[in-house]
Amino acid sequence: MRDLNSITQSTVEPWLTDIERLDLSGELPSYIPQLAQVDPQHMGIYIQSLDCPGYGWGESSVPLMSVIKPFVLLYALEQLGIDKIKRIVGHMPSDLSYNSVEQLQADGGFPRNPMINSGAIALCSHLPGSTGMEKCQKFCDRLNKDGQTHLFLDRQLLASVESLPNVINQELTKLLAQSGYLGSSEAVALDTYQRVCCLSSSLADLVKLGLGLIDPQGQTQSEHQLWVTQLIQTCGLYEYSTEFSRLVGLPTKSGVSGVLLSLVPQQGAIAIYSPLLDSTGNSVVGMALLKRIAAYLQD
Numbered sequence: 001m002r003d004l005n006s007i008t009q010s011t012v013e014p015w016l017t018d019i020e021r022l023d024l025s026g027e028l029p030s031y032i033p034q035l036a037q038v039d040p041q042h043m044g045i046y047i048q049s050l051d052c053p054g055y056g057w058g059e060s061s062v063p064l065m066s067v068i069k070p071f072v073l074l075y076a077l078e079q080l081g082i083d084k085i086k087r088i089v090g091h092m093p094s095d096l097s098y099n100s101v102e103q104l105q106a107d108g109g110f111p112r113n114p115m116i117n118s119g120a121i122a123l124c125s126h127l128p129g130s131t132g133m134e135k136c137q138k139f140c141d142r143l144n145k146d147g148q149t150h151l152f153l154d155r156q157l158l159a160s161v162e163s164l165p166n167v168i169n170q171e172l173t174k175l176l177a178q179s180g181y182l183g184s185s186e187a188v189a190l191d192t193y194q195r196v197c198c199l200s201s202s203l204a205d206l207v208k209l210g211l212g213l214i215d216p217q218g219q220t221q222s223e224h225q226l227w228v229t230q231l232i233q234t235c236g237l238y239e240y241s242t243e244f245s246r247l248v249g250l251p252t253k254s255g256v257s258g259v260l261l262s263l264v265p266q267q268g269a270i271a272i273y274s275p276l277l278d279s280t281g282n283s284v285v286g287m288a289l290l291k292r293i294a295a296y297l298q299d
């Protein structure tokens, strides 16, 4: 097994050249105007081993979008306990897209897992606080305090999300309310979720959050941290999670901004940003690069 910190920019550049030659197709998310206008060529990567300072290059600050969901789950577990969480959201991989209404309907209104929109919306509705602003702020403050990070609400991105009402998420929220899994009004649930998804950070801070999950201050993982890591592994990449787990094995969570957080057990964490997405909503270049990195580490 090679060391994560043996991966340098000169290691990665040839891999990226090879990946570019594959001419992989990808698209920007059209339903969030600000994300639909980014430069598809932008790229960033940050790597940190448990026992070394981190390093990275390229784009450094990104919207987190769904890559924040594991940390919503961890916070909710700490606030509500695992028994209550298991009554609010399931822990099985999803067979359909991350915002599938059909999946929620097929499951009788019970959200399949916390890594897809329905599960995250349900969890967000149960977070401490009475308004979306308050729930998101308490969550963000706690993440920054525990992780010594500087996540912030990207208000321009939130305005962009709100400028094009997401009918699918509205439908998911309505179904969750009807099935009794919300802990707040529909409006507060959706507002909280949208705000949480508009938290942004440096790739370095995202990696720090990942390290805190797999190696909390050098301690063994708590029951909650283990549960979150397992759900990243089994559900983090939506309907591609099982295949990726078989091919690559690294617990990885994606976001529709084109960001990926990958955990290298016992070694460290990697954050990658490349905005073009495949049909499952995962970063095309980021996924291809993770496959190269995993193969290199296994050598």
Ligand SMILES: NC(=O)CC[C@H](N)C(=O)O
Residues within 6 Å of the ligand: 064, 065, 066, 067, 098, 099, 117, 169, 194, 197, 254, 255, 256, 257, 281
């Ligand atoms: N996969 C994602 O990152 C989706 C997040 C986005 N806020 C949405 O609800 O569609």
